Amino acid sequence: MQVIETLAEGLKREIKVVIPAKDMEVKMNERLADVKDKVRINGFRPGKVPVAHLKKVYGKSIMADLVNELVREQPTAILAERGEKSATQPEIAMTEDKDEAEQILAAQKDFEFTLSYEVLPPIELKSNKGIKITREVVDISDEEVNEQVLKVAESARSYETKKGKAANGDRITMDYVGKVGGVAFDGGTDQGAELVLGSGRFIPGFEDQLVGSKAGDEKTITVTFPADYPAKNLAGQEATFDVSVKDVAAPADIEINDELAKKLGLESADRLKEIVRGQIESQYGSMTRQKVKRQILDQLDEMYKFETPASLVDAEYNGIWNQVANDLAQSGKTFEDEDTTEEQAREEYKKLAERRVRLGLVLSEIGEKAGVEVSEDEMQRAIYEQLRQYPGQEKQILDFFRSQPGAAASIRAPIFEEKVIDHLLTEIDVTDKKVTKEELLADEEGEASEKGAKKAAPKKKAAAKAEAAEGEEAAAAKKKAAPKKKASEDSAE
Incomplete structure (x- = not known):
């Protein structure tokens, strides 16, 4: 087998693979010899079928199987031998000429195919000691807890x-x-x-x-x-x-007392306050976490500059753009309504896609070098959370995860990323800062950490979904949303 590099331009690679017809014929004869004693053909005793007849009956199907196996297995072996990692599944091209294909299956012509792919860029990790972040922390007052308890108690009023x-x-x-x-x-x-x-x-x-x-x-x-x-x-x-x-x-x-707590299914007012305090701490903790993560990502973005695989960037960009376009379509708005133009929006979201891909590769490399792994227990818990969101569809969802490797990867990736962030927090300089609730909730728009590449439409809904996909849950949490019913349930609402 010959492996010939025909293109090496930036991250792009193209490899031509040639398997001589005689080698294909040898492999086919080996398969024929293996099935000789197993096949049953009318007019011949078991094991006495002439090889020429076997080749006539089974030759093409065996060669077709060989072609499929080579195309399926060789790309991985070739990349491993070259010490390369493909950014996406390599594209495989082979002849589409019917006559030429027939000659290959008859072992009369060399079998050739090409691999086209982009390699993952080498990343030389830098010291994380220079990363400095401020972690905003809010002290939760008894007054705030009581206010929230009263809101919860509305359901029991x-x-x-x-x-x-x-x-x-x-x-x-x-x-x-x-x-x-x-x-x-x-x-x-x-x-x-x-x-x-x-x-x-x-x-x-x-x-x-x-x-x-x-x-x-x-x-x-x-x-x-x-x-x-x-x-x-x-x-x-x-x-x-x-x-x-x-x-x-x-x-x-409404009075905050044990009677109120029992109406809500709890044993005492103290227990009610404890639960509410925990919920507030969790909410603020999530916002703090997102601000910390943003600071880390911004500084990693400044530290690492390298060419990103266009295939990964294009896939990320298409996902972002579809979200933005769907959001605008549902709201009935245009880019002009969002204080931008489509051309400007595309340019900015392309920058955002490049940033995400680059940071994803950096975090992956950091995690791999640090030995970060996602356990099966963590995967099971994450999948269980998915199941909880779709009651009655548990079997379909489980079947989907079992049959689609990419589905499991979409669950594993965010867990891995958060564990890498946890690892970084043990190495970087973290300073805690007491802030008010209002300061924690303050909108980050216009701050230096935004880098301008995050928003094609500042202050507008068009950018909201794209930002949320990068871990901007805090932005959503800042907006108070009232429950709404479907029109079919109650159109007055």
């Missing part, structure tokens, strides 16, 4: 029917029918619906028009669905709701 007009904070029980153009629409009707005025659960303007109503009132409310409303047939449409108020109830006072 009781209401008592009152006479008179409804005010913000009161709960209204009502029947309603929603109409667009005078015609009732699907999902716009409900009976006995409960709504706490001022909760922001229903579309803008709906709750405000119920303030001052009382039991027995019949009202027609006019509202306009938001332009980005999930139900496209309702988005931006003016609608009326015929509302019949059945009851108005005032909220009872």
Whole structure:
């Protein structure tokens, strides 16, 4: 077998592989000899079938199997012998000429194929001692814990029917029918619906028009669905709701005590506060972690500059771009609405893709040299978390992970990355800094750590998903989101 390098340009490689016809014929004859005593052919006793007849009957199929095996196995062996790692699965090309293929299968012509791939660049690791980060830490006060407990307790708040007009904070029980153009629409009707005025659960303007109503009132409310409303047939449409108020109830006072805790399924108020404090600590800890990680990544980005495989960058860029395009399409906006142009956005997201690929390679090299591994227990826990998100689909998801090697890799990669960050935190200079909640939550837009390459559309939604994919959960956590139902469940909401 001949292995000839035909291209070595930057990270790009092309290898021509030639297996002489006589070598292919030898391999075919070996296979034929192996099956001679196993096949049964009418007119011949077992083991007495002439080799020429076997070749006539099975030669092409055996050669086809040999071709497939060579194409499947040799690229890995060739790369290992060359001491190279391919950035992606090598592309394999062979003749598409039917006559030429027939000659190869008949062992009358050399079998040739080419490998095209990009090598992973060599990375010379540098000392991490010069990396310095500030870890922001928030002290959680009893007052904040109590405030959060009261918010949690809203679900256990009781209401008592009152006479008179409804005010913000009161709960209204009502029947309603929603109409667009005078015609009732699907999902716009409900009976006995409960709504706490001022909760922001229903579309803008709906709750405000119920303030001052009382039991027995019949009202027609006019509202306009938001332009980005999930139900496209309702988005931006003016609608009326015929509302019949059945009851108005005032909220009872909430006291943080053991009785409240028991309503929430806990044994005591102390235990309730303990759980809430833990949740707040976890939330702030996640934000702190993301800011720490960003600082580390920014400094690694400055430390390492090397050519990145175009195939990996293109794959990363396409993923980012699809997210951005889908987000804009769903919101009905354009790049101009996002204070940018498509050309500028593409340029900036290409830079972001290059950064991600480069940092991914650096983190991979650091982790490999440090002996970082992802255990089977860690993988099982991560997969279990995936299963929890899709109840009733557990079997399909497990089958997917078993049948798709790339699916398991997508679970393993973020775990590995976080463990590499943990490893780096044992080597770098970390200074803890006490900050307020507001300082921790402060938006990082415009700060030096952003490097400009993170955002094609500053302050706008178009960049949100792309940033989140690089570990920007903190950005999402800063925005208070109210629960929303599907239009089919309750279109007034």
